Amino acid sequence: MSDAAHRLLWTIVALLLVLGGAAALVVSFGQVPGGDPDAALLGAGLRDAWRLAAPWSTLAAAVTGVLVALAGQRLLSRELRRPGEELRGTLSRRGHHPGRTRLSTEVLAHALERDLTGNPGVRRARVVLTGPPPRPDVWIRMDLTSDARATGVREHVHAAVRRFATTADCQPAHLDVTARIEPARP
Incomplete structure (x- = not known):
């Protein structure tokens, strides 16, 4: 489920809940x-x-409450999971000839991290892949040196992501880059 779908679901x-609360207030004030x-x-x-449906009506209300609670617990657990838990294992592609190419997602993430740290302005990089394998979401967190130029780093990141997409044959659906600049040393 994409971020937009999650936002829409939580908005609904x-x-x-707001409509239910407003209805309860209107009824409680006798309005x-x-x-x-x-x-x-x-x-x-x-x-x-x-x-008239005495034992079954209470049982139906209890079962409905348990199902709603389980649905809420599942929704909450899906929302609170770490981004790295979504895409595990291998990215599998069919080739032009019989057979498949399988790539470990950890290997792909580490390769992109190594590519990103190839720029002298990038001290550390962390990459997490989430979502379905043909179009994963790519989450990048980088620590930059204090003298790193923003335009140079931006171009380097775009080039690295293009190389990643070409190599893995999967175009990122979403790209989220967070850059932190380390303070200058005295």
């Missing part, structure tokens, strides 16, 4: 349009149906 969840503030929230027919 937030809007549903339901056309309603009696002293009337019961659930109608007599709904209460009678709940009591």
Whole structure:
């Protein structure tokens, strides 16, 4: 699931929670349009149906609550996972002739790290690949020296990512680069 899809999903969840909270406030203050503030929230027919299905209605409510809790736990665990946990193992490609080429994702990430640190302005680089193998998301964090020129480093990063895409035969879907500049030594 892409970052945009996650943002959309969390926006929908937030809007549903806000609407539910607003509805609960309106009902608790007795401000339901056309309603009696002293009337019961659930109608007599709904209460009678709940009591008629007595053991099963409670069981259905409990099962629904457990399913919603499990769905929330799964969604939360997917959101809180580290970026490096998504793409593991090998990137597998079919060739023009019978057979496959398999590349370890760790090897690809380390190769891109070595390529990035080839610039004298880049002291350290860390690369994480996430997402589906044909179009992975590439996350780069670099530590730059204090005398590194931003334009030179930017061109070096774009060239390294182009070489990575050509070598691995997979075009990055998203590229996120974070650069930290180390303080100058006295």
